[in-house]
Amino acid sequence: MKVFIVPPNSLILFDLVERFGHEPLSTMQLIQEMVDNLEIDSPPLNVTPDDVKRGLKYAGIEVPSGIRGRLAVWSELFEQADATIIMEDAPYAFGCVGCHRTNLILNYLLRQRGMPLLELRYPLDDEEAMTMVLQVKGFLGGLK
Amino acid sequence: MIKIAELSCGTEYSGVQGEIEAAASTVGGKMVYPDIEAEDIDNAVEEFGFNPVSPQLRLMIARAIHLVEGHYDADAVFISSCFRCAEGALVRNEIRRYIQLHSRIPVVTYSFTERTKASQLLTRMEALVTIVERKELLARERQVGLTAGIDSGSATTKCVVMRDNEIIGKFWTPTGAVIDTAEYVFNEACKEAGIKTSQLEAVGVTGYGRFTIGKKMNAKLIQEELTVNSKGAVWLADRQKGDATIIDIGGMDNKAITVHDGIPDNFTMGGICAGASGRFLEIVSKRLKVDITELGQLADRGDYRKVKMNSYCSVFGIQDLVTTLAEGKTMEDVAAAACHSVAEQVYEQQLQEIDVRQPVIQVGGTSLISGMVTAIKDVLGYEPIVPPHSQYIGAVGGALLSSGFLEG
Amino acid sequence: MIERETRLLVISPTSDITPDQLTRFLHAMDLPITIKETCYGAMVEGDPDTIHRVVDGARALDHNKIFSKRRGYPIGDTRRCRAHHGSRPGFTQLEAEWHDLGRIELGLDCCDRGESVPEPTVDHRVPINRLREIIKEVTE
Known part of the structure; x- marks a missing residue:
């Protein structure tokens, strides 16, 4: 099944979802589509003002452009997701997940969609990490 | 690189x-x-x-x-x-x-x-x-030889001719076709200076139309208005050393530049709202049916506090002014409120983003409107310096800096 | 257009494998892919099916100590190249996650042993009444 991950660029979540037999939906695949599209030239990500406008579906015009742009890009993924794993409090979330306000609205939108959802906190020690991995395995194993 | x-x-x-x-x-x-x-x-x-x-x-x-x-x-x-x-x-x-x-x-x-x-x-x-x-060029404090500067602004085009650190000719006109207007002010300024254009040793251009004009006129200096205007302003105000803040409210946009020894170290530019520019005052003048050159004196006789403005916008703010007139408030008060509105917006939008250092040198076309100078003084709490020829800062800066190419 | 997939292979800090060893292992798989050694492991690029075989092979090289995620940009793309601009923000994220891979390995080992999710731990926050008592104890 297709599993949307938050942070959408996380190495750990991408790896775990794939390792446990599902297809992770990540920012990277979208970026690939955008950078391989040679007809658009808005480097480095090829996000265009039109993409940002598409973000108006999720947030109003008074919301900063960076938030609308991120939502527009991610919506292509979460619209096709069968399940979601959200990991909150990731200690370092940069680049596409660098805006805390976007993450707030993204998580809210995901919770509204009613699909199977696993919410985790970033582990603070070995014990929590072990629990986290077991939770992910359990959640993904239950997706049929 | x-x-x-x-x-x-x-x-x-x-x-x-x-x-x-x-x-x-x-x-x-x-x-x-x-x-x-x-x-x-x-x-x-x-x-x-x-x-x-x-x-x-x-x-x-x-x-x-x-x-x-x-x-x-x-x-x-x-x-x-x-x-x-x-x-x-x-x-x-x-x-x-x-x-x-x-x-x-x-x-x-x-x-x-x-x-x-x-x-x-x-x-x-x-x-x-x-x-x-261009750190070294920007350090230049004296104009040498015979040079001209052209400032192709969004509202007006200005030209100054300088010889041995003195202004000997100047001219301005509203900007029309960029090259034609530039050539016109250039010829007129040379005429006032009593020289032939061919005698000029160097020309410096700045402002929106700088690339087009610079190429056409084979200018020695083609440079953006932030650095050029700063030099012109400190030269005109004779404040070449130390700190200063330049408030340049032009026809379409405004700039606030902090300088040290005449070299900008920070600046903010407006340019997305006509309410913080001379354009706002132009519209007000039209609505009041007075010439823009009279607006300042009118404002000096008025009291902005008597007029309630809910917006700085050149549509809604001016609507407030018109309503106030209808309520029987005087033209003087409305003119003062208009100047105050521009000053306040510049203060809120631009001056908050830089550390305002004294002295403040007020320049640009709107510095000729005395009510605007009063309004800036009210907002800042102290008097700005308005140097002579304060609307010519860009042209003076262009003439001064282009002369740097004449030596060595 | 030939479909490509570009992958990061990231070696956990707990592993004894070096990026050089990983790269040599990948070359030895003798598959039609591009391989680039990096400070954290390697990048590989090729058609998706082959790349998935490569990722499985790499993961098996050092059990639970080699991780992978996709990369949007092709290998050597100047738009993303560190040498051209300095690192992009995503690199810092990768660096941070790399740091904690040892912990993820512990979790994967738990999965291998068939362990189940432990009971959730209780909320550690001090109940307000207890806090009131503590304040009293400390201030008196």
Whole structure:
């Protein structure tokens, strides 16, 4: 099944979802589509003002452009997701997940969609990490 | 190649990163991103003392500290975040202040929307690069030889002819076709100076039309208006040494520039709202059916406090003024309120972004409107200097700096 | 256009494998892919099916100590190249996650042993009444 991950660029979540037999939906695949599209030239990500406008579906015009742009890009993924794993409090979330306000609205939108959802906190020690991995395995194993 | 360090949040997902890079490369700059170790970020944020929630803003802070401490080599800094993001605006401004306080690296800041285009960023980038590349030229304090400067502004085009550090001819007219207008003011200024255009040893051009005119007139100096206007302003006000702040409210946009020894070290530019420009006063003059040259004296006799304005907007704000007139308030009060409205908006939008240093030199077309000078004085709490020929700063700067190419 | 997939192969800090060893292993698989050694492991690029075989092979090289995620940009793309601009923000994220891979390995080992999710731990926050008592104890 297709599993949307938050942070959408996380190495750990991408790896775990794939390792446990599902297809992770990540920012990277979208970026690939955008950078391989040679007809658009808005480097480095090829996000265009039109993409940002598409973000108006999720947030109003008074919301900063960076938030609308991120939502527009991610919506292509979460619209096709069968399940979601959200990991909150990731200690370092940069680049596409660098805006805390976007993450707030993204998580809210995901919770509204009613699909199977696993919410985790970033582990603070070995014990929590072990629990986290077991939770992910359990959640993904239950997706049929 | 000038290395411009980019400290930013949201540029890529707003689709403007390409515009930033295009603007930088047009003026011979290159955007670079100071490398930083992930584990240094927490320490940097703690050291800085501002702890934003958004990780990208934390990264911006760490990068700023990295630059200031000299771990990364860059010639200039560009700090940028999304328009309307409060968290981003707070961080943007505080790291700008921090970099200026602790280093001599020129900084420019900008808040963008998805509509931001390279052309809007160009003047900022060009000024940054000029400050880095032309440090020696910008240090020039005396004009030598026989030179002219042309300032092709959005509302008016100005020309000044100078000989041996004195203005000997000047002329201005509203901007029409860019080249025709420039040639016209150029010829008229030369006529007033009593010289033939062929006698001129150098020409310097600035303002919106600088590239077109500069090429056509074979100008020795084609330079953006931030650095050129600064030189012109400190020369005219005879404040070439030390700190000063230049408030330049023109026909379409406005600038607030802080200078040290005549070289800009920070500036903000308006340009997205007519309510903070001479255009607002022009519209008011038309509605009051007075000539723009009379508006200032009218305003000096009025009291802005008697007029309630709910908006700085050139549509809604002016509607307020008209309503006030209908209520029986005087033309004088309305004129004063209009000037005060422009001054207040410049104060709120531009002057908050720089550290205003005394003396303040008020220039640009609107400095000829006495009510506007009074309004700026009211808002600042002290009197600005309005030098003679204050609308000619760009042209004077062009004549002065272009003479730098004549020696050696 | 030939479909490509670009992958990061990231070696956990707990592993004894070096990026050089990983790269040599990948070359030895003798598959039609591009391989680039990096400070954290390697990048590989090729058609998706082959790349999935390569990722499985790499993961098996050092059990639970080699991780992978996709990369949007092709190998060597100047738009993303560190040498051209300095690192992009995503690199810092990768660096941070790399740091904690040892912990994820512990979790994967738990999965291998067939362990189940432990009971959720209780909320550690001090109940307000207890806090009141503590304040009293400390201040008296």
